[in-house]
Amino acid sequence: QRVLGIEGTAWAASAAVYEVESDEVSIESDPYQPESGGIHPREAAEHMSEAVPSVVETMLEAAGERAAEEGRDPEDAPIDAVAFSRGPGLGPCLRIVGTAARAVAQRFDVPLVGVNHMVAHLEIGRHYSGFDAPVCLNASGANAHVLAYRNGRYRVLGETMDTGVGNALDKFTRHVGWSHPGGPKVENHAKSGEYVDLPYVVKGMDFSFSGIMSAAKEEYDSGTPVEDVCRGLEETVFAMLTEVSERALSLTGREALVLGGGVGQNERLQGMLREMCAQRGADLHVPEDRFLRDNAGMIAVLGAKMAAGGDTLAIEESAIDADFRPDEVPVTWRAGEPE
Ligand code: ATP
Structure with missing residues (x-):
């Protein structure tokens, strides 16, 4: 076949x-x-x-x-x-x-x-992970969802209340004049940046990125080095995704997490999820970049x-x-x- x-x-x-x-x-x-x-x-x-x-x-x-x-x-x-x-x-x-x-x-x-x-985006990770019933974090351009399969459907446990996670990063990089896609450039610049505080918005199981993007643009416009804003963005946005993924594991009692979507190629996001899963004794599967x-x-x-x-x-x-x-x-x- x-x-x-x-x-x-x-x-x-x-x-x-x-x-x-x-x-x-x-x-x-x-x-x-x-x-x-x-x-x-x-x-x-x-x-x-x-x-x-x-x-x-x-x-x-x-x-x-x-x-x-x-x-x-x-x-x-x-x-x-x-x-x-x-x-x-x-x-x-x-x-x-x-x-x-x-x-x-x-x-x-x-x-x-x-x-x-x-x-x-979720099934490709489940396919190669061999996990039976994982929680799935989809961190893509136009979307951001935490999902788990139950009773014949993938249930949305948490999701973005406004823009997708990748689109949010891309909006910031457009503001600073970088070409599309911005996510990989945020990752590169964040490596040499110092953390700056940006608004962290998780409500229940949902997250919002629009306020963080406006605050990041303001930080940049006020003269904060772009590397620092990139670092603050990564730490804040990915901590939000990690927190909701952890809560989803805890509430569902599942012991495995699968990552999906283009933003999932980010090594800092992968690292945070790896650390969170290790602390809970959960398994994590990160698909190859070509499948993310x-x-x-x-x-x-x-x-x-x-x-x-x-x-x-x-x-x-x-x-x-x-x-x-x-x-x-x-x-x-x-x-x-x-x-
Ligand atoms: P969707 O799957 O929701 O339709 P999409 O079609 O935009 O989204 P994806 O390929 O899943 O596509 O994701 C693209 C996004 O991933 C872009 O916003 C891009 O900036 C982001 N991205 C790519 N690499 C990285 C990285 N290393 N770090 C952060 N973001 C990244």
Whole structure:
């Protein structure tokens, strides 16, 4: 079994092939790099319309070569299903991904699978961790969620009340004139910075980043060295994510945490989570960087599980959903697993 995944919710035009039996994933991505400012939906969609067909063709060729090596009949489809990011994301980008996926499904007459991008961010970590029932922290660009599976759904235990965590960091770096994406630059500058105090906002199990961003911009404007503001940002924002993750572990009684999302590539965040988990005796799984940032590999892996359980879409019901929440997804692929 071999599944093609297609991703393109915001910045990464990406296609992947997942070989189910060998559990191998190959990914081909083409990132959108804004010339100035942050992600512009129209420009991002223009990027997707050029880059998605090309990464898909590259991966289909690779799948064809693998199929030929296996001795598959060249008349047969080189893939067994197509999975695509159905949402959440930027509508104009998602529509291009959906169109590409439908075209491939029809060309090869294979099932079409609509994957929730946020659930894919969590499931890829659970897949490679081997953990049964972890708490999942998704720290991505446009989102920030703490989730755990229970009774057929991923339940949102805590989430951002305003912007996504990566977008918040990117807004600060835009203010200081750095190019997008800002997260890696915050990480580099923070290494030589002294901590400065910024507002820490956790309410119950939810967090807010907008006040911290305004305060960080004010600190910078008042002459505080940018390295110090970056350090303060990392310490404050990641401590908030760590606190809520710890409370989620404590309240659910779970003993494992899985990290997901592009901000998860940050070593300081990984370090804080590692320390917190070690203190509680919980396990932590941090996926490889290629699976943390947006990528089609996670779409292909979850798509394969959904397809195996018959969770496929008819073409006429395969509309995208820009506001697709993770807790809207009936989890069909975990039947019989621990709650
Ligand atoms: P979502 O998955 O919510 O749709 P997204 O599409 O923006 O988000 P991701 O690839 O999950 O994409 O995350 C991108 C974000 O990760 C950007 O905001 C970027 O600045 C941030 N980021 C990347 N590397 C780092 C890092 N080392 N430290 C902090 N943030 C980082």
